[in-house]
Amino acid sequence: MTVGILSPIYFFTLYVKSPLSKLNTPTARSIPASDAVAVLPTVALAYYSSQLPSQFHPDYEARLWYTWVWQIYPVWGSAIFFVLSKTLGPALAPKQTMSVLKPTFAFFIVLNIASYWYTLLASGISFFDIMIPIYFIEAPPSAQEVLRTIVQYDYILTFGAMTLWLAYSLCDLKAAGIMKTSWTTIVVVAIVTSCSAGLGTAVLLGWLWREQLLSTQDDRKTK
Incomplete structure (x- = not known):
């Protein structure tokens, strides 16, 4: 099962189970500082x-071994995230969330x-050939095309x-x-932003803006 199948389920569940109307307190609406500080080292x-x-x-055999380790990174990541959030989190005040999130988002945006x-400059093919799958009903002819098509649909x-x-979050x-x-x-x-810096950058900036808006609103309520 690929991330392309799980992601829609995850984001649908996230939105349905945690709409803005149910998040009535600052601690419920904001990312905890303990979680924010654990993201970058976990990744x-x-x-x-x-x-x-x-x-x-x-070494090719080493690549295969590292690939096997990488494929179950959600398992390693969950354990590492839990440990780091519990060990690094207590040193941070709750209102330090944005001061941690901004450099974290900045790192991923630059990356x-x-x-x-x-990818655009080194691949030698167009953006649409990279991102848009051409196989919808018929099967790809080779293993390489199969993997490429899976990644495209995942994207x-x-x-x-x-x-x-x-x-939907911004609508709320x-x-x-x-x-x-x-x-x-x-x-x-x-x-x-999507055309000049990638869709991932646009989403990251939008997500950071969402967190900033929620943080600003919570600061007003606590004053």
């Missing part, structure tokens, strides 16, 4: 520590932009679900009077 240890060697290790432009389904969740903020920006501005900025 580094559970994901990149095995993913990068699986791509660039000079995403670099990956986006490297579309995952980012589609994530973008839809973010859009708009309805609650927390967000004042017009939809025209949001759509134009999203399109420009």
Whole structure:
């Protein structure tokens, strides 16, 4: 089962089970500082520590071993995240969430932009050939095409679900009077950002903006 199948289920469940109307307290609406501080080291240890060697290790057998380790990174990641959030979290005050989230998001945004432009410039093929699958009913002719098609569908389904969740979240903020920006501005900025820096960057910036809006609203309520 691929991430493209699980992601829509996850984001649907996330939105249905935690709508803005049910999050009445600042602690319920904001990402805990203990979770925020654990994200970056968790990704580094559970994901990149095995993913990068699986791509660039000079020994082919070692690449296969690292690939096996990487494939179950959610297991390693869950354990590492739990430990780090419990050990690093107590040192942070609850209101430090945004001060931790901003550099975390900045790291992933820079990484995403670099990956986006490297892929476009180094691949030698068009954006649509990279991202859009051409096999819908008939089976791909080779194992390489099968893997490529799976990744393409994963990309579309995952980012589609994530973008839809973010859009619904912003709709809730708009309805609650927390967000004042017009939809025209949001759509134009999203399109420009997606084309110039990648859809992942647009989603990350939108997500960070959502957290900033919630954080600002919570600060007003606590004053």
